[in-house]
Amino acid sequence: MTTTPTDPQSYTPPTRCLNWCVGGHQASFDDGNPVEVASRHESEDYGERLYGLANPVNGATVRPGVGGWTARLEQPDVIGWRRLALVRLDVDDYDYQHKPRRVVLNLTAGEARVLAAQLVALADAEDADLGMVKAARR
Numbered sequence: 735m736t737t738t739p740t741d742p743q744s745y746t747p748p749t750r751c752l753n754w755c756v757g758g759h760q761a762s763f764d765d766g767n768p769v770e771v772a773s774r775h776e777s778e779d780y781g782e783r784l785y786g787l788a789n790p791v792n793g794a795t796v797r798p799g800v801g802g803w804t805a806r807l808e809q810p811d812v813i814g815w816r817r818l819a820l821v822r823l824d825v826d827d828y829d830y831q832h833k834p835r836r837v838v839l840n841l842t843a844g845e846a847r848v849l850a851a852q853l854v855a856l857a858d859a860e861d862a863d864l865g866m867v868k869a870a871r872r
């Protein structure tokens with residue numbers, strides 16, 4: 735029989751707080767409290783602010799410098815998904831008309847690794863291109 739994270743028959747309540755959780759739930763488990771007391775595990779938050787960017791030629795605002803992102807590991811509290819921890823990426827900024835916008839992605843560990851690798855590849859490509867521009871100016 736194949737089980738999926740959404741199969742209620744396959745759900746086993748956690749009996750310990752997860753190693754990356756900053757919620758301090760283990761004492762509650764050790765005291766014999768029900769799993770609902772520690773139904774949501776979260777890691778520490780990582781994140782950055784998005785600073786303002788201006789076009790160096792004409793000074794026009796490229797990015798207004800508000801918003802930012804946070805990333806953390808969460809074990810959602812929806813029954814059946816408790817055993818599947820997801821990386822939560824929460825991004826908020828403002829569009830070119832200064833209207834707020836927000837994107838929340840809940841990624842598996844594999845998806846988070848793929849996204850991270852793609853971001854590094856793009857950043858490396860941009861850095862390499864900037865290096866070529868600097869070399870051409872010499």
Ligand SMILES: [Zn+2]
Pocket residue numbers: 751752755756757758759760772774775776
């Ligand atoms: Zn916990």
